[in-house]
Amino acid sequence: AQSVTQPDIHITVSEGASLELRCNYSYGATPYLFWYVQSPGQGLQLLLKYFSGDTLVQGIKGFEAEFKRSQSSFNLRKPSVHWSDAAEYFCAVGAKDTGRRALTFGSGTRLQVQP
Amino acid sequence: DTAVSQTPKYLVTQMGNDKSIKCEQNLGHDTMYWYKQDSKKFLKIMFSYNNKELIINETVPNRFSPKSPDKAHLNLHINSLELGDSAVYFCASSQPLGGLTDTQYFGPGTRLTVL
Numbered sequence: 392a393q394s395v396t397q398p399d400i401h402i403t404v405s406e407g408a409s410l411e412l413r414c415n416y417s418y419g420a421t422p423y424l425f426w427y428v429q430s431p432g433q434g435l436q437l438l439l440k441y442f443s444g445d446t447l448v449q450g451i452k453g454f455e456a457e458f459k460r461s462q463s464s465f466n467l468r469k470p471s472v473h474w475s476d477a478a479e480y481f482c483a484v485g486a487k488d489t490g491r492r493a494l495t496f497g498s499g500t501r502l503q504v505q506p
Numbered sequence: 507d508t509a510v511s512q513t514p515k516y517l518v519t520q521m522g523n524d525k526s527i528k529c530e531q532n533l534g535h536d537t538m539y540w541y542k543q544d545s546k547k548f549l550k551i552m553f554s555y556n557n558k559e560l561i562i563n564e565t566v567p568n569r570f571s572p573k574s575p576d577k578a579h580l581n582l583h584i585n586s587l588e589l590g591d592s593a594v595y596f597c598a599s600s601q602p603l604g605g606l607t608d609t610q611y612f613g614p615g616t617r618l619t620v621l
Contacts, residue, residue, distance in 0.1 A: 427612070434596065434615050436612075437609060493539060493562055494549075494551070496550070498547070498548055499548075
């Protein structure tokens, strides 16, 4: 069974500082990987996804993530955080098989941005 | 243009009542999902339909019954509501590529509070 671990429950960074949110996954083959963001009281918005090819993927709002097969990781990065980035971030894995199309989510990382 | 919409956004009700949450997508996708987000923000799949056919039914009490009148709609009916049903329920849709997982687009969520 697939699983996702986000080791950091809560992260606080200063505005303008760089950010890295960690995500580790467990899956028997190369997975489909996603990062979603949830602002307070809002739904989930897709930031970026990895299916295959280039292991460094670019997303919206200046975010990027790097797939590292050897470390089973898909960490999310941003070089300079803005106050509007404060939100909950979810990493998710999708199975590459026909029987199960649902996403398995990590427990989320809450990002707080200090002025 | 709302891609995935849910109604209502908020639902407050008494224990023992029966309620429904509606979901509609205008993306032309074949697959729709219901996820539950608990008070700790953990997201878990409940059901998935592909072209009105149930393909995922996780371990969910049979008080929960999804209904898909057509591939653009997936409603969730809950009988005999319990306190533990209080959560945010998210609808999502995707267009699988050759049967494989593709990007899921989420609705804004329905916050259900059972008193």
